[in-house]
Amino acid sequence: MQLRDAITTRRMVRRFDAEREVAGEVLQRIVELGPRAPSAGFSQGWDFVVLRGTERDAFWAASTDGGAPDAWLRGVSSAPVLIVCCSDRGAYLDRYAEPDKPWPDRSESHWPAPYWDVDTGMAAMLMLLGAVDEGLGALFFGVPVERLTAVREALAIPQDRGVVGVIALGYAESVAPSGSTRKVRRRPLSEVVHAGRFGDPWH
């Protein structure tokens, strides 16, 4: 698939065909795209925990409150594959304490942005595009903050890792409803892109 087509046709999918598995070689081609993202200092402070079949149960048990599933959860839990995207801040602090880098004190205060989360997000973006390329649908969603500790415990994720988000992956149900009842417009390019300085609109 052409890059531009993959980017412009990608949509978040919130309901999956639970009966249709994702073949191992398809999944392999998707996950191997993630680590192709750039990372500050080539720190590569990311990890991806892939859950299939019953492996998903521990995630859903830890990330929900056990009550009756709502429409969102019924849709997303039909995804046959989950990819939990973790960030490793310590890997960045370690990398930038090395002799060719400037911050031996490992202080987080040097960082203008949390690149451990940003770079992991970039890696997730590449896997989301890879899903489109394979004819799959995907959703990127966050774990409720009050469930983060339980999710880490359930999946043996070290407690110092960030859980940036989870990719739900599978074949889309033919009609994929929006996740929200409120329609939000796409901001026009003339508002999002500024020419020369903030506030000067792009042509």
Place this chain on the structure above:
Amino acid sequence: MQLRDAITTRRMVRRFDAEREVAGEVLQRIVELGPRAPSAGFSQGWDFVVLRGTERDAFWAASTDGGAPDAWLRGVSSAPVLIVCCSDRGAYLDRYAEPDKPWPDRSESHWPAPYWDVDTGMAAMLMLLGAVDEGLGALFFGVPVERLTAVREALAIPQDRGVVGVIALGYAESVAPSGSTRKVRRRPLSEVVHAGRFGDPWH
């Protein structure tokens, strides 16, 4: 260009052909890909300030200390285009305080990850891929934290916006040296991807 080729051939470029401009229609095709990234609640809390020609001067004056440029700066400042990628945390807090969302108190503590920065990074990732698609080279780099206020002032960026990073864009010099004298290996997929739980290696 095929998606997979764009992702797997992309490399950070640190020296550009300063004599070769980026045509307006090429730049247009790249910047319009950024807002195609997903965003939590479709918040779209990102802004991109595009700097060309002498517009770049204010950025470089504000982001450097005025001393003799080092090799990194000589290389990157040869890029004919800069795209400053800004994140808008307030847009996310506002969006999730709306009636169809759960957090009317606008508290940041609800958020498991700073999606304003993560989503802006995803948008930058799409523009980096767009650069590859157009035969250009690009670099994503951070602004030194002690220069953030000055950069915001120079470009009229509101002080509450994050400056997640800057894309330097142009035609690559034929020989593009690495930015670091230390060679860091790419982590093997078996180490980065975990099957079922963290620590269980991917096949």
